[in-house]
Amino acid sequence: MPEANTNSLQEDLELLVxxxxxxxxxxxxxFGNSPKNWTKEGDSPVSVADIEVDQFLASKLREARPNYGWLSEETEDDLARKDHETVFIVDPIDGTRAFLNGRDEWCLSLAVVKNGRPTVGVIYCPVRDELYTAVSGGGSYLNQEKISVSARPSVTGSYIAGPVSFLEKEGVKSEQIRFSPYLGSLAYRFALVACGKLDAGLARARARDWDLAAADLIISEAGGQLVDLSGSTLYYNKTRTNHPGLVASSAKLFKRLQGISVED
Structure with a gap:
């Protein structure tokens, strides 16, 4: 049986940061040096940078917390993580396509998840020098300054990031929604919701645990929510790591957005 977790949330946060x-x-x-890259299953790009960062994170984090399970986009999942009540859930580079194309919004997404819910979350965007952090019950921070989600109560005039197909939905244009330019990292898209730069962020079905776990906590601790289209809480470290269509926003704005679903 895995040993009990005796590490504090603050200790785990310091480790992740x-x-x-x-x-x-x-x-x-x-970055910017044309790293070797290839296409993996699902027609998704991966580079030597993803693999090296993943190997570094796995070594550093698992050595520090050998009693934690491990789930990463770039590590083969053997489901041994399910034997642990506490796991690391990591995306070494979220937004690899953006990374390879020289865009600046790619990030590292790291979380500690206990009994299916994140307790510590870190999203780091190196090029923009933005570090988002949160622990359960401790609020959310961007570069050590406390952040909160947008207080906008109405869909009308809201600033939203998400699938282009959302623009084509009936009623969207009548709400005068402003649509953010494309963001190549889903974790970063949701981080921008947490700090109020976006009123809401949408995601198609099939986002994975490593895209979401850190952002989920950062949004929650900033006063918002990351939920599925029915408003249900997300749970992580299950056998299947994919999720349905999602909305990140304040609870009030979610109720206004709920009728405009995100297509698969």
């Missing part, structure tokens, strides 16, 4: 900053340096050493 250190790992994210160091991992970001590794990724930056490849």
């Amino acid at each position: 250190t790992a994210a900053l160091q991992g970001g340096k590794i990724a930056l050493s490849y």
Whole structure:
């Protein structure tokens, strides 16, 4: 049986922040230098930078917390993580396509999840020098300044990021919704909701645990929510790691958006 978790949330946060900053340096050493890359299952790109950052994070985090399980986009999932009540859920580079195309919104997404829900979350965008952090019950921060979600109560005039297909939905244009330019990282899209730069963020079905776990906590601690289209809470470290269509926003704005579903 895995040993009991005796680490505090603050200790776990400090560990994730250190790992994210160091991992970001590794990724930056490849950024803009045409790193070797290839296409993996699902027609998704991966690069040597993703793999090196993943290996670094796995070594640093698992050595520090050998009693935690491990789930990462770039590590083969053997389901041994399900034997642990506490797991690391990591995306070494969220937004690899953006990374390879020289865009600046890619990030590292790291979370500690206990009994299916995140307790610590870190999203680090190295090029923009933005570090988003949260622990359960402790609020959310961007570069150590407290953040909160937008207080906009109405869909009309709201600033939203999500699938282009959303623009084509009946009623969207009549609400005069402003649509954000494309963001190549889903975790970063949701981080912008947490700090109020976006009123809401939408995601198609099939987002995975590593895209969401850190952002989920950061949004929640900023006073918002990341939920499915029925308003249900998300749970992580299950056998299946994919999720349905999602909305990140304040609870009040979610009720206004709920009738405009995100297509698969």
